[in-house]
Structure formats: C-alpha cells, structure tokens
Amino acid sequence: MSELLQQQIQNLASQYAAEMIEVRHHLHANPELSYKEFKTAAYIQQKLTALNITFEVKATTGVIALIEGKNPDKKIVALRGDMDALPIMEENDVPYKSTVPGVMHACGHDVHTTCLLGAAKILSTLKDEWEGTVKLIFQPGEEKNPGGASLLIKEGVLQNPAPQSIFALHVHPGLEVGKLSFRGGMVMASADEIYITIRAKGGHAAAPQNTADTILIAAHLIVSLQQIISRNNDPFNPSVLSITSFQGGYTTNVIPSEVKLMGTLRAMDEEWRFKAHELIIKMATELVHSMGAEIDIKIDVGYPFVLNNEKLNAAARKKAEAYLGTENVSETELRMGAEDFAYYSHQIPGCFFRLGVGNKAKGISIGVHTPTFNIDEGAIEIGMGMMALLGATGAEQDRT
Template sequence: MLQQIKALAAQYKQDFIGIRQHLHANPELSYEEFETSAFIQTTLTNWGIPFKVLANTGVVGIIEGNNPISKVIALRADMDALPITEQNDVPYKSTKPGVMHACGHDVHTTCLLGAAKILNETKQHWSGTVKLIFQLGEEKNPGGASLMIKEGVLDNPAPSKIFALHVHPGMEVGTFSFRGGMVMASADEIYITIKAKGGHAAAPQFTADPILIASQLVVSLQQIVSRQNDPFNPTVLSITAFNAGNTTNVIPSEVKLMGTFRAMNEDWRFKAHDLIKQQAKALVESMGATIDITIDVGYPFVKNDVNLSAAAKVLAIDFAGADNVSETELRMGAEDFAYYSQLIPACFFRLGAGNKAKGITNSVHTPVFDVDENCIEQGMGMLAWLAVNN
C-alpha cells in the first residue's frame, strides 16, 4: 500500500502543483472563502466523492473503503488567506491586492485534495471511512473549527481521531516533525482604549496625557509575565498596536492598544486575564484616565494525543525515512485545530516546505513567504498513508 500511495502521489504531483498555484493566485480572507469552497466542491463532484457544506464555506467529504463502519478517520485542511499584500514575483502571485496565502493554507488544501484523490482511487484496498474536512476561517476568531464543530463536523459519522499538517519553511522539503502532548499555545486578543483630558503639547500640566499613561501600561503589563507567572510555564504577552494622535502639537484624548496573550496552561490563562484587567484599570485610573479593556477569548492550546502522535511518527519514518522525521518543538503560535484536539485524539504535524539552496526560507505571515512545491507530493502522500493505517 505504501508504494502504491507514493506512486500515485508522484504521478499526480504536477497536477496538484497546478491546483496549489490556482489557489495561491486566488486567495480569500477568513469566512469569505466562497470561490475556494466552490472549487473544492466541483473537484470532489468530478471525482465522485460525496460532500456537504457547513458554516457557509466549509466542505466535508466522505470516502468509504471496505467495511466503512469499522473506523472513521478525519483529515483536516484550512483554506483561508491573510490580509497581506504579496511581494513575491512569481507567475502564481496573488491577483487580489491586500490578500495573500501567506500561511500555506493553499498548500494544506491542495495536500488534502491530493490525499482525497489517492484514497478514492485505492478505496478497495483499505478499510473504514475517511472524512475530509476543508475548513474555513482558521486565521480569525472565533475560528472556523469551532463553527464547523457546532454544525456537526465531528458527527454522522463520528471520527475516532483526526490529523492535520502545517507547512514549515524552516524545515527542508521532504521532512516531517511530530510531537505528542502540548504543542501550541492558546491565543487571546486584547483590546484597550484609554481616555483622558488632552490639550496643547506645550502645556502638558493641563492634560492627563493618555500617551504617557498608555506607555506606562505597556511596560507595566510585562510584570505579570515576569513576576506573577511560573518561569517554567510558557507565556507570551505582546502589545502589538499603539494608536493615538495625528499631529505634533496636540496631546490626544484617546489611545487605543491591541495585543495578544498566549499560554499553555488553562488555569493560568484565565488567572492572567483577571490580572491584566485589574492592573490596567488600577494604573490607568491612578493617573487620571479611564479605561475600557476587552479580552476576546480565542483558541485553546493544541494538545496532540501522545499515543497517536508516536504511532504517526513511526508511520512517517516508514514513509520518509528516519533521517527525515524529527520532533516538533513547543511553539507559542496558535491554531484553531486546538478545538478538535480538545474533543478527540488528534495529531497536528509539520511538513517541511523550505529549500535553503533555492532561498525558500521566509517565514509564514510575511509578504515574501513561499514554499518548495515538491512538498505537495510529500504532504498528500503522508495524509493518505496516515489515513489508511489508523
């Protein structure tokens, strides 16, 4: 079966590189993936794979092998893009200014489509059912995974386990990495508005100066991480936007801040929310201003099932060789795949997509991100291989 899967992945490689380039050139933002969804639906229809649509743009396909009720395995790919203007000079460059597949979701969708074609053509050789989850809105709260779960993506039939991959340009093409247990952090969004008396910049004594107050707050909040948190408990608090004023001689009356809080411990996560609110309110009000603070609770942490991930790593060694399989390090990035991992055994692994010799090393979420497209053959083959062996 392994050789058959690898042969089909190699045979269809160029076709799916073409699909990836089509998706890359036509990116869509979170919850707006209508053209992408239609493309997936048409493709599955052409292959005779039944599907249904959830949460407006999510697509869920079903492939039944022999004895379809014996087991159900889910494979998931996200399909939304980011609000970034692409700077790559490539034939498949984004045709939509300000929108770009800068996180590789075009590759993820392509790999799942490729796995679907392989599984559909080999279904007489494996047992069980494979559920194909093409998911909307991974990049933006509340997360498309949460919406699809609410609409029953994990029901009828209910998968016993779920797999997903994510491209990583820091790993060479042809490699994979796995990790059991905690692997990625929770992610919450912080929104703060500080209001105070503004006035002439030459007479600060008649103002409360919200810019100064906000500056103090940005520094002060870091003490929650450095002094309230156990240093062995991974945590990140970053203020990422500071917006105020529009001229040189006026102290404004309002400052807006935005930021993110990441953690790998749910008890500490919500304790920290309370500390952030209490400290911000006390500091700002003590300096003569008012504050409105909202913490938008986002994705929980991603926790890979230990046994499932260990077994997947062994299968990956069979597929790619021991030298090409490593352990994923802990990362403070977030993923709404976490919602699935909280409900059923899950394995979220990385697909090497970089190529130092070709200069393909730029990080995700940048305007120059790209992949070595040879990773598509590897990704589609690995997803199919994991599906038939679990």
C-alpha cells in the same frame, strides 16, 4: 500497515504531484480572507464532484466530504485542511502570484488544501484497498477568531459519522523539504486578543496639567503589563504577552482624547491563562485610573492550546518513518504560535504535524506571515501522500 498499500499511495502521490501543484497555483493566485472563502469552496466542490466524492457545506464556506473504503463502519478518520489567506500584499515574483491586492496565502493554507485534495484523489482511487471511512474537512477561518474549527464543531462536523481521530499538517519553512516532524502532548499555545482604549478629555500639549496624558499613560501601561509575565508567571511555564498596536494622536501639539492598544496573550497552561486575564484587567484598570483617565478593556478569548494525543502521535510518527525513512522524521519544537486545530484536539484524539517546505539551497526559507513566503513544491507530493496514508490507516491502533 500493509507495505503494498503504502507503496500504492507513494506511487499515486508521485503520479498526481504535477496536477496538484497546478491546484496549488490556482489557490495561491486566488486567495480569500477568513470566512469569505466562497470561490475557494466552490473550487473544492468542483474537484470533489469530478472524483465522485459526496460532500456537504457547513459554516457557510466549509466543505465536508466522505470517502468510504471497505467496511466503512470499521474506523472513521478525519483529515483537515484550512483554506483562508491573510491580509498581506504579496511580493513574490512568480507566475502564480496573488491576483487579489492585499491578500496572500502567506501561511500556506493553499498548500494544506492542495494536500487534502491530493489525499482525497489517492484515497478515492484506492478505496477498495483500505478499510473504514475518511472524513475530509476543508475548513474556513483558521486565521481569525472565533476560528472556523469552533464553528464547524458547533455545526456537528465531529458527528454523523463521528471520527475516532483527526490529523492535519502545517507547512514549516524552517524544515527542509522531504522531512516531517511530530510532537506528542502540548504543541502550540493558546491565543487571546487584548483590546484597550484609554480616554481623557484631551488638551494642548503645552498644558499637560489640564488633562490626563493618554500617550504617557499608554506608554506606562505597555511597560507595566510585562510584569504580568515576569513577576507572576512561573518562568518554566511558557507564556508571552505582546502589545502589537499603539494608535493615538494626529499632530504635534495636541494630547489626544483617546489612545487604543491591541495585543495578544499566549500560554501553555489554562489555569495560568485565565489568571493572567484577571491580572491584566486589574493592572490596566488601576494604573489608568491612578493617572486620571478612563479605560475600556476587552480580552477576546481565542483558541486553546494544541494538544497532540500521545498514542496517536507516536503511531503517526512510526508511519511517517516507514514512509520517508527514520532520518527524515524529527521532533517538532514547542511553539508559542496558535492554531484552531486545538478545538478538534480537545474533543477527540488529534495529531498536528509539520511538513518541511524549506530549501535553503534555493533560497526558500522565509517564514510564514511574510510577503515573500513561498515553498519548495516538492513538499506537496509528500504532504498529500502522508495525509492519504494516515487517512487509510491512521486509526488502526490509535483509539483511546
């Protein structure tokens, strides 16, 4: 890697940082839910047009752009940033607070999009200094099945031209600003959604003998389902089953005719994952039937586990150490959260790394998916610079 190119990228990241923070403020104030990122996509297109970067639209709101350096066919690297927000009411008191009631960039996708736009500006400015082509993927719908990544792949985002590798970052409030973290191999879990409806005729609460008690049945089922993990799964094979919603009943003296449960299964092993599906369906069906009720159960198969290519991750980490200093790069912890970047990583070599955005001294350490999540915006300069560096150099020694 050219030290001169690295220095040029660092200089431009510093030069463009203030502008990109304003971009982040605009995106944060105008969040849009999954698959509804119409204004966000239009804003991205406006920014790309101003940079004379060509783009096309896929999966309705996805924006795919290309930047060609010297010898554009030599290597092709993809950089991905997701765009969607969450259905959360923001509680931060900041000038750029969400203007959309009940919708907030509580997972940092505004930061991801901003870093990718910043990288685009850097790469475009320096396009005579690096070789190959960079494909920018501004992706919709990361937060909701089936995942915008899966839709874009179906529409050919990994073709014409076909990248040899793909990179993405994710904010990490538990990691201090100025730091990055990487992990090779399995990084995040698969995620499946569980939907259960328990039905009976219902009845008077004073006469439970005349009906099946859907509330009691649901309670037994919630407890029993935990045995799927504790008594069937290898304890050294990470897996989580959580029931997260219990809806049923509307007054004190009526046993409801219907109770609905929702939950999620997380796993790090594909064979176990689908065996667990079978066990969940079998246990739920037999338990509910044995207690006199009927059941509808659906498991919505979601994202697979995120797999970081070992060689690509190692090379990216070395570049990060050169960019920030070895002391500012660490190992990412294994996480049971899920990410639809997994779809890309099962198709081509991928590297999904963490961007430190926390600052305990300033009280910035609240986790993602919360109404008071925020970042130290010094992270934007680092994120955009690192993405630009990986775009310009990322596939030089990383093909598998």
